[in-house]
Amino acid sequence: MTHQLDTSAKGVYLITVTPFSDSGALDLGSTDRMIDFCLDQGVTGLTVLGIMGEATKLTIEESRTFVRQVLARVQGKVPVVVGASAPGFAAMKELTDSVMDLGASGVMVAPPATVRTDDQIVSYFQMVDETLGARVPWVLQDHPVSTTVQMSPSVILRILKNSPTCVMLKHEDWPGLAKLSTLRAASEKGELRRVSILTGNGGGLFLPEELTRGADGAMTGFAYPEMMVDVVAAHARGDRERAHDLFDAYLPLARYEQQAGVGLAVRKHLFQQRGVIASAFVRKPGPKLSAQDVADIALLVRRQDKRLRELA
Amino acid sequence: MTHQLDTSAKGVYLITVTPFSDSGALDLGSTDRMIDFCLDQGVTGLTVLGIMGEATKLTIEESRTFVRQVLARVQGKVPVVVGASAPGFAAMKELTDSVMDLGASGVMVAPPATVRTDDQIVSYFQMVDETLGARVPWVLQDHPVSTTVQMSPSVILRILKNSPTCVMLKHEDWPGLAKLSTLRAASEKGELRRVSILTGNGGGLFLPEELTRGADGAMTGFAYPEMMVDVVAAHARGDRERAHDLFDAYLPLARYEQQAGVGLAVRKHLFQQRGVIASAFVRKPGPKLSAQDVADIALLVRRQDKRLRELA
Amino acid sequence: MTHQLDTSAKGVYLITVTPFSDSGALDLGSTDRMIDFCLDQGVTGLTVLGIMGEATKLTIEESRTFVRQVLARVQGKVPVVVGASAPGFAAMKELTDSVMDLGASGVMVAPPATVRTDDQIVSYFQMVDETLGARVPWVLQDHPVSTTVQMSPSVILRILKNSPTCVMLKHEDWPGLAKLSTLRAASEKGELRRVSILTGNGGGLFLPEELTRGADGAMTGFAYPEMMVDVVAAHARGDRERAHDLFDAYLPLARYEQQAGVGLAVRKHLFQQRGVIASAFVRKPGPKLSAQDVADIALLVRRQDKRLRELA
Amino acid sequence: MTHQLDTSAKGVYLITVTPFSDSGALDLGSTDRMIDFCLDQGVTGLTVLGIMGEATKLTIEESRTFVRQVLARVQGKVPVVVGASAPGFAAMKELTDSVMDLGASGVMVAPPATVRTDDQIVSYFQMVDETLGARVPWVLQDHPVSTTVQMSPSVILRILKNSPTCVMLKHEDWPGLAKLSTLRAASEKGELRRVSILTGNGGGLFLPEELTRGADGAMTGFAYPEMMVDVVAAHARGDRERAHDLFDAYLPLARYEQQAGVGLAVRKHLFQQRGVIASAFVRKPGPKLSAQDVADIALLVRRQDKRLRELA
Secondary structure, eight states: OOOOOOTTTEEEEEEEEOOBBTTSSSSSSHHHHHHHHHHHOOOEEEEEESGGHHHHHHHHHHHHHHHHHHHHTTTTSSEEEEEESSSHHHHHHHHHHHHHHHHEEEEEEOOTTTTOOOOHHHHHHHHHHHOOOOOOEEEEEHHHHHHHHOOOOOHHHHHHHHHHHHEEEEOOOOHHHHHHHHHHHHHHHSSSSEEEEEEEEEEEEETTHHTTTTTTEEOOOOOOOOHHHOOOOOOOOOOOHHHHHHHHHHHHHHHHTTOTHHHHHHHHHHHTTTSSSSSOOOSSSSOOHHHHHHHHHHHHHHHHHHHHHHHO | OOOOOTOOOOEEEEEEEOOOOTTTOOOOHHHHHHHHHHHHOSEEEEEEESGGGGGGGOOHHHHHHHHHHHHHHTTEEEEEEEHHHHSSSHHHHHHHHHHHHTTTEEEEEOOTTTSSSSSHHHHHHHHHHHOOTTTOEEEEEHHHHHHOOOOOOOHHHHHHHHHHTTEEEEEESSSSSHHHHHHHHHTTTTTOOOOOOOOOETTTTHHHHHHHHHOOOOOOOOOOHHHHHHHHHHHHHTOOOHHHHHHHHHHHHHHHTOTTTTTHHHHHHHHHHSSSSOOOOOOOOOOOOOOHHHHHHHHHHHHHHHHHHHHO | OOOOOTOOOOOEEEEEOOOOOOTTOOOHHHHHHHHHHHHHHHHHHHSSSSSGGGGGSSHHHHHHHHHHHHHHHTTTSSSSSEEESSSSHHHHHHHHHHHHHEEEEEEEEOOTTOOOOOOHHHHHHHHHHHHHHHOOOOEEEOOOHHOOOOHHHHHHHHHHHTTTTTEEEEEEEEOOOOHHHHHHHHHHHSSSOOOEEETTTTTTTTHHHHHHOOEEEEEEEOOOOHHHHHHHHHTTOOOOHHHHHHHHHHHHHHHTTTTTTTHHHHHHHHHHTTSSSSSOOSSSSOOOOOOOHHHHHHHHHHHHHHHHHHOO | OOOOOOOOOOTTEEEEEOOTTTTTTBBHHHHHHHHHHHHHTSEEEEESHHHHHHHGGHHHHHHHHHHHHHHHTTTTOOOOOOOOSSSSSHHHHHHHHHHHHHTTOOOEEOTTOOOOOHHHHHHHHHHHHHHOOOTEEEEEEEEHHHHHOOOOOOOOOEHHOTTEEEEEEEOSSSSSHHHHHHHHHHHHHHOOOOOEEEEEEETTTTTTHHTTOOOOEEEEESSSSSHHHHHHHHHHTTOOHHHHHHHHHHHHHHHHHHHHTHHHHHHHHHHHTSSSSSSOOSSOOOOOHHHHHHHHHHHHHHHHHHHHHHOO
């Protein structure tokens, strides 16, 4: 049974990688293992075909094959969101219709770098809304680091007013703590419909602070999704110190995995080391790890394991 | 019979628009009329699915349908180049294979905004070369205004050395006169394989000067392709004053059509006024002409007609 | 007697170059000659220390010396505006106070590239307003091509509401015809205080169309200021065809002078050829003309002279 | 006695803030206290008038007053580097001559956003070299996040070859671990003169890994300079685990202080809390801390203190 994404979404929506074999082909066996691993770790949702999912490096047919495999394995246990940002509305509609037919729970859209002023941004998302139609729940992705588009809280308010089917904000503005506080205050004052806000700030590098400011959880990628699941859980039961303790234990490695450029290779390497995927292959253009990188990671993993044992 | 694009290409390769009906559907009848019109005006090649061809606003299927129609109508009379820039190599290969199978003469590729340093640019085009394979002639598009990527002459030299199948440079750096001179001097000194250089500098706004510097012609869009055809012809027969006279007569309107943003709407409006296409429809997001714009254009067309009669 | 700049400003405010000797020193004799030349040609104002005035290449002391010389020579015959954009408000205040004391009529400020959203832009200009104080008339420079800051009409409206001492908009958004129409319509509807709007669109390359849309004149640089003076005059007396005839005669050279990068060298070369300044020296980093550039210019000047004789 | 900066520089060059009073005036008493504090913590050098020193918000006179005060208090105990990046070479020379006369040890220069290609970058720094002259040691600042200029290792090699007075690279490319390894390997192979490399990667957020790759230390700002001093010392004596332990203890707060935008306010707040400066005032435009920010910081400081006690 399929979940339609709605404004009550919370917890951890993991942004998955797309597993390839060592020769670069889609690896559907690893895809299944990765899904099982995520569900076992307690994620409450999955997001596929994002930037870190190498979406632009897939053919249309590969994208569909991958989404189909993911949905078949998830079996409706958690919602699956599909990245649908596209340079044009025809392609956005084509991909959206296709994945919603397959059983996706919603799509995620970021603005193109060409929109700049408040009016241009609002107008763009009106066109997105018209393109997606009245039945597709969607996530507004606010990620200026990759898009160069800066959306002020008042712009987000205008977009949400115009588009009742926008049910979630993926908050990745950086630094975004003040913005998060402003948006939550606006909801409390009734100026803004309350939507789900999941954060991806630097790959979860501000998760404890974001939860305190009213985030409903995280939507980002990390080779240790259990960190985010456990931090969210500790926060939910009011144990803020425990949330920070866990977060701090993973922070040195999370920081390393969030490096621009090489980060995806680090993540896939870690997933491979953990036995989740068979190969750490990244399609070109893409980073490769050096022997020094691998040594850095080994040291950080060892120290992380040690610290987690101390905290157990 | 299909032409393979090669380094001897010259004259005017018109970058076509993609005609739509008033409801936004592909208009294949207007496509045929536009092809006939271009051939009648004396273009020596056609380029389709560029930015001004609204390529990103088409579905994959529409792109194929449009290319198929163009190739069928051209019947091999002139080479047809297809824009194949894509955010990933899988999509680039997919589109390229598809259009080459249909009979295209070559593809054109611009770098993504993410490559910056000389080494990154050279490395990117090595991957392009591997992606396209040994049989697809391709055009290197150098258009910093849209890509933000600046390629120095030494980088272009390195790309051409690495890629024997790169047969043409679409030179749109701006201002590019000095660069054009440098590249031609490098060929003369034997440092650089001589390739075809067609220019698109501001939509042909420097065509006489570029021809003097060694350009083989123009590859750009303009609702009056006969201007470029006639300027190139006058230059070729050594009548430089005539080349300038003609150019100057069209310059006020060409300048108006080259406005950022609204330019495509101006071009389609003019094509419609000339009876070439049935509708001036531009898919969203896209500009619309105001009554004042239409009045401006009418005045400029009237003055252009008058000036051309004086020069006849 | 000094003019305070006010909202009634119109005509042609020429953006001057800063003349240097062949060794790169400030050339005050040429400065005097340039001022006399501009006044003789009928400019109604002058703007100094803009980007094309190589403002950032002067020391503080040189800037003051140059402004002092200009003001002494102008003797209050026309208003003089001084560019005061600065990376910080302390420097902006320092320069503004200094030039206003010397007798400048107002200053011009463009936003830094770091402000992006509507709110950020408005907030920045509130700080500009506080910095300049209640007695300094100022010009809002809207030039996205150099600043990357896009100001929508509603943002300009907010800035004008917040700052009663903002008396002029230097309109250089590109393409800006629709924006110009929107701003003028807002004034007519009473939504916007009517300020002077002088245009610099591509260096005056859309002057006839801008006058038709309600511009009060031009503020830009061109080695033939008489073109702009005559076009504005023809427009003012209702002779639109004459305005276009004159404009078209100068357009091929104006286009050449407006090339990015090399443009300033072209302008100084032309001023030198016309006997206005002694040397075409441009401080580094700056462009140099090649023999081919010089030949291009000679041809364009010859053709311009010929065309002007035909129109006389 | 003044140190001339040379290639043997190592340790921690702290980038200082510029202390203001609550009314925004330069606070020279706090300046003295800050210098004493830094020297007490064991820094081996100081860098003033960087971006985080609010350099662009000072008048020329304030800049000189501040540098004079710093140098007087340092009394030659450690080298003092002054940021000299400027939009033009006249201003760069003016500031450099002025601070070298006052006793600075060298200057630091970052490229302007307008240089893009390898050749443009190399050419720019040749002009810097000519501007600074043969007697001023200088630091090449490689910080693409703020400059948007990407310098490949081969470009840095060319700059160092051209400029014997460039004695240090401030390495802030991000992610820069691979680049650091490449540069050190080039020195070992003799392709590159060995210069000092101090890192500022995300404000020291990769310090342990950078030291392992051959960095000579750090040049960055952080309200707890003792962290960097202690990490460098532990690394120098071969105690890598201790280096990581200390680093990890400070990482949660360092991460918080390195937030874009609000970071400087966090740093000044912490310096004020520690009794180093009297006021956390940041000149406009600049961030302000909310009550929630202050609460976040208090929690992080408390946890940091606790963790440091555990490690003592």
